[in-house]
Amino acid sequence: MVLARKYRPRRFSELVGQEHVVRALGNALASGRLHHAYLFTGTRGIGKTTVSRILAKCLNCTGADGSGGVTAEPCGCCQACIEIDADRYIDYIELDAASNRGIEEARELIERAAYKPSVGRYKVFMIDEAHQLTRDAFSALLKTLEEPPEYLKFVLATTDPERMLPTVLSRCLQFNLRPMTPQAVQEHLERVLADEKIVHDTGSLRLLARAARGSMRDALSLADQAIAYGGGRLDEAAVRAMLGSVERSVASAFVRALGARDGAALLAAVDDIRQRGQSAAGALEELAMLLQQMAIVQAVPGALDSADPDTAEATQLAGAWPADEVQLLYSLAIHGREELSLLGDEYAALAMVLLRFLAFPAAPSGALSTGPMASASTATAAPEPSVTKAVDASHDEPPPWLDAPESEELRPRAAAGQTQVAGVADGVPALHPTALGERWAALVANLSQRGLIAALVRELAMQSEWLAASAGPQGARWRLRTERESLRTAALRDKLQAAIVAAQGEPVELELVEGAPLDTPALREAAARARAQQQAEQTMTNDPVVRELMSQFKTARIVPGSIKPVQRNPSA
Numbered sequence: 001m002v003l004a005r006k007y008r009p010r011r012f013s014e015l016v017g018q019e020h021v022v023r024a025l026g027n028a029l030a031s032g033r034l035h036h037a038y039l040f041t042g043t044r045g046i047g048k049t050t051v052s053r054i055l056a057k058c059l060n061c062t063g064a065d066g067s068g069g070v071t072a073e074p075c076g077c078c079q080a081c082i083e084i085d086a087d088r089y090i091d092y093i094e095l096d097a098a099s100n101r102g103i104e105e106a107r108e109l110i111e112r113a114a115y116k117p118s119v120g121r122y123k124v125f126m127i128d129e130a131h132q133l134t135r136d137a138f139s140a141l142l143k144t145l146e147e148p149p150e151y152l153k154f155v156l157a158t159t160d161p162e163r164m165l166p167t168v169l170s171r172c173l174q175f176n177l178r179p180m181t182p183q184a185v186q187e188h189l190e191r192v193l194a195d196e197k198i199v200h201d202t203g204s205l206r207l208l209a210r211a212a213r214g215s216m217r218d219a220l221s222l223a224d225q226a227i228a229y230g231g232g233r234l235d236e237a238a239v240r241a242m243l244g245s246v247e248r249s250v251a252s253a254f255v256r257a258l259g260a261r262d263g264a265a266l267l268a269a270v271d272d273i274r275q276r277g278q279s280a281a282g283a284l285e286e287l288a289m290l291l292q293q294m295a296i297v298q299a300v301p302g303a304l305d306s307a308d309p310d311t312a313e314a315t316q317l318a319g320a321w322p323a324d325e326v327q328l329l330y331s332l333a334i335h336g337r338e339e340l341s342l343l344g345d346e347y348a349a350l351a352m353v354l355l356r357f358l359a360f361p362a363a364p365s366g367a368l369s370t371g372p373m374a375s376a377s378t379a380t381a382a383p384e385p386s387v388t389k390a391v392d393a394s395h396d397e398p399p400p401w402l403d404a405p406e407s408e409e410l411r412p413r414a415a416a417g418q419t420q421v422a423g424v425a426d427g428v429p430a431l432h433p434t435a436l437g438e439r440w441a442a443l444v445a446n447l448s449q450r451g452l453i454a455a456l457v458r459e460l461a462m463q464s465e466w467l468a469a470s471a472g473p474q475g476a477r478w479r480l481r482t483e484r485e486s487l488r489t490a491a492l493r494d495k496l497q498a499a500i501v502a503a504q505g506e507p508v509e510l511e512l513v514e515g516a517p518l519d520t521p522a523l524r525e526a527a528a529r530a531r532a533q534q535q536a537e538q539t540m541t542n543d544p545v546v547r548e549l550m551s552q553f554k555t556a557r558i559v560p561g562s563i564k565p566v567q568r569n570p571s572a
């Protein structure tokens with residue numbers, strides 16, 4: 001017999017984690033205050049049907065000697081108890097509304113309600129997934145639900161009470177079943193496996209309890225599968241392989257790499273789980289779990305279970321991270337899950353989600369300020385007090401993708417700025433187009449459109465010329481030439497590099513060199529604008545109507561600068 005069925009609770013005292021429901025129902029049954037309709041809500045696998053069956057036994061139990069009445073503690077050995085447990089009691093009717101949702105089924109039920117119980121004290125109708133009943137079916141049931149005969153009790157169960165009609169809700173006594181904590185599930189699994197004399201380790205139970213997501217039924221089903229998978233025993237490695245879950249060491253590798261602002265180590269960790277075929281979603285989930293534990297340690301030191309082998313590491317990492325950065329990364333990890341499927345390659349998407357954290361400036365002080373960002377800031381700053389100040393200034397910079405890329409200051413300097421650098425011919429910046437420049441412009445446009453670069457990082461990309469690509473020890477090495485010194489910082493370079501890596505899904509190392517670029521996306525845009533302007537002016541001055549006007553009105557002039565080319569949507 002499968003564990004989930006064998007260990008299905010048969011009395012309220014066996015129901016784990018639903019004490020509030022057990023107490024309320026127990027008191028009502030013990031004092032004889034019976035309601036005629038009950039509604040149990042909660043996620044799937046949480047025990048709604050189980051509670052309903054126990055309730056049906058409470059109502060119909062006759063006790064071992066046949067003289068018992070309604071009770072909060074059914075005997076388990078009378079006809080009612082045995083038959084309800086075996087799902088063959090004639091007066092207990094379970095209806096799955098997901099497959100019996102129409103008016104016909106409702107009418108049939110009402111017809112059956114007209115007859116007194118055959119063997120029991122009460123007839124109990126249990127309608128599972130009740131929110132799935134059609135409106136007509138509900139309307140048909142409503143009268144019976146309002147004024148049921150003495151002997152009839154309704155139990156409705158739903159995963160989605162929001163979709164129940166208010167008129168129905170108001171007629172039911174409602175109980176919300178709660179998801180079980182992983183600890184409660186783990187303890188229960190421990191008892192079950194001890195009972196079954198199945199060899200197991202704590203690590204495997206922890207994984208199963210976590211994967212069950214609050215459902216004891218799922219935990220027991222998973223345990224059954226894992227026992228079969230492990231050849232009659234449970235061990236952590238086998239359970240992990242079966243569940244496809246990601247090891248805690250991967251999550252801590254992410255946290256360490258991000259803490260050190262070490263993009264290469266981060267990408268190596270992502271590559272590692274790719275190689276091992278572990279799921280990207282699982283990696284984010286494990287990361288979120290670790291961060292959650294770190295946050296708990298920070299808020300309430302000593303609150304974590306010291307027997308849990310993960311606790312020591314979470315505690316150690318918590319000490320090295322500012323609380324707000326833990327929260328930030330947690331939020332990125334949780335929300336990043338939805339993004340994984342948007343890109344064809346889930347691991348590239350995972351890298352992107354994690355690299356996003358690096359797009360935020362490092363904390364001003366503490367364990368994190370050892371990465372390239374901080375060293376870039378400190379390198380240019382005077383020693384002593386101004387070091388903190390310089391880093392602080394970078395801390396005030398908003399996250400790049402929140403910054404408006406169109407702010408005047410940050411817009412690619414078209415005419416004026418570049419013309420001095422590259423030379424001017426008739427107001428058109430000297431652009432010396434190259435094949436690499438063409439590819440670079442396309443890549444930058446793509447990064448920009450996808451929101452991977454913005455503000456100063458975008459400015460660096462726009463103002464750079466791609467000189468060369470070569471194979472380096474860490475993957476491809478790209479050399480970019482940029483004139484403006486303020487853009488040639490390690491921090492901006494790293495962010496641009498991260499965006500390119502995320503877009504390409506392959507390691508790329510950027511090198512910035514000084515010099516006047518001859519082919520940048522900004523120069524290309526300026527040249528295109530100048531061409532459009534010239535064309536517009538030419539079109540205007542050659543226009544027959546304009547010529548006619550000019551010849552008729554000797555004082556007519558075209559105001560310089562008043563001709564503007566029509567803006568075309570770049571994506572059109």
Ligand SMILES: [Zn+2]
Binds near residue numbers: 062
């Ligand atoms: Zn009984």
